[in-house]
Amino acid sequence: MEWIERLNGAINYIEEHLGEEINLNEASKIACCSKYHFQRMFAYMADIPLSEYMRRRRMSLAAVDLQSGDNKVIDVALKYGYDSPTAFNRAFKNIHGIAPSQAKEKGVVLKAFPPISFRITIKGDSEMNYRIEKKEAFRIVGVSSPLEKEIEKNFKIVPTMWANAASSGMIAQLAMMMDSELKGLLGVSSCNEAEDWKYYIAVASTKSLPDGTEEYIIPSATWAIFTGEGTNQSIQDLEKRIVTEWLPTSGYEYGNAPDIEVYLNPDPQNAKYEVWIPVMRKENN
Numbered sequence: 001m002e003w004i005e006r007l008n009g010a011i012n013y014i015e016e017h018l019g020e021e022i023n024l025n026e027a028s029k030i031a032c033c034s035k036y037h038f039q040r041m042f043a044y045m046a047d048i049p050l051s052e053y054m055r056r057r058r059m060s061l062a063a064v065d066l067q068s069g070d071n072k073v074i075d076v077a078l079k080y081g082y083d084s085p086t087a088f089n090r091a092f093k094n095i096h097g098i099a100p101s102q103a104k105e106k107g108v109v110l111k112a113f114p115p116i117s118f119r120i121t122i123k124g125d126s127e128m129n130y131r132i133e134k135k136e137a138f139r140i141v142g143v144s145s146p147l148e149k150e151i152e153k154n155f156k157i158v159p160t161m162w163a164n165a166a167s168s169g170m171i172a173q174l175a176m177m178m179d180s181e182l183k184g185l186l187g188v189s190s191c192n193e194a195e196d197w198k199y200y201i202a203v204a205s206t207k208s209l210p211d212g213t214e215e216y217i218i219p220s221a222t223w224a225i226f227t228g229e230g231t232n233q234s235i236q237d238l239e240k241r242i243v244t245e246w247l248p249t250s251g252y253e254y255g256n257a258p259d260i261e262v263y264l265n266p267d268p269q270n271a272k273y274e275v276w277i278p279v280m281r282k283e284n285n
Helices: 002-016 024-030 037-044 050-066 074-079 085-096 149-169 170-175 230-251
Strands: 130-135 138-146 185-190 199-206 214-218 219-232 252-254 259-263 271-281
Touching: 002 024, 002 050, 002 230, 024 037, 024 214, 024 219, 037 259, 050 074, 050 085, 050 219, 074 085, 085 185, 130 149, 138 149, 138 170, 149 170, 149 199, 170 271, 199 214, 199 259, 214 252, 230 252, 230 271
Parallel strands: none
Antiparallel strands: 130 219, 138 199, 138 214, 185 199, 185 259, 219 271, 252 271, 259 271
């Protein structure tokens, strides 16, 4: 239960700071993982992006403030981090369907989004095949693109990147460079706090860099490696199950290394793949 308690502690921290700029680095420290992994876990477990959850909570509290006392719209907007009344009006209307100025009207209908609290639910309705492996550092070669700090925005960036790599011939070029133990086309999310967030389409290779490519060193780490097959959607489903079903009761927590998707065949509709999650033993185990 400690894993869930830490996650709930991070949510409590966010709740206590909704009236100011929220430091997601601090929240992720409470959850004992990186900011990237914290946002990812939250989205999978809550079925809503963290940024949208915070927006809904702020607009819920803003509605209460507007209905109680003589609070001015501009004051409430500033309280919840909106320097522009126009931006606050748009955010409020998106949640409640009315303008903030209408919130004080008698009989008006507003929406409330209570704080989230997580708990473990043991499902076990279908098996998950995985293995734990320790890997020394290895080099990958490929192309990269910056990732947004709000991870839901990357659901558009990454597919576009794959499409461009396929149409330009880069994927075929990279496939010819594989010469290391790890065989397969790699999708690597490098999102440590000390560096810019990037997504790589790459292969494990010791060969020299072709034009337009770069190298990245995957650090030595322990990995939980899950196998699967199907479409791109099935990969996302597997990643969600890892976070919501396997990780909470596994005796492991997120380690400090990139997430890796290993595509073992080129068929996007019937792919065979592995999902690599960096892990480390919980301190109390």
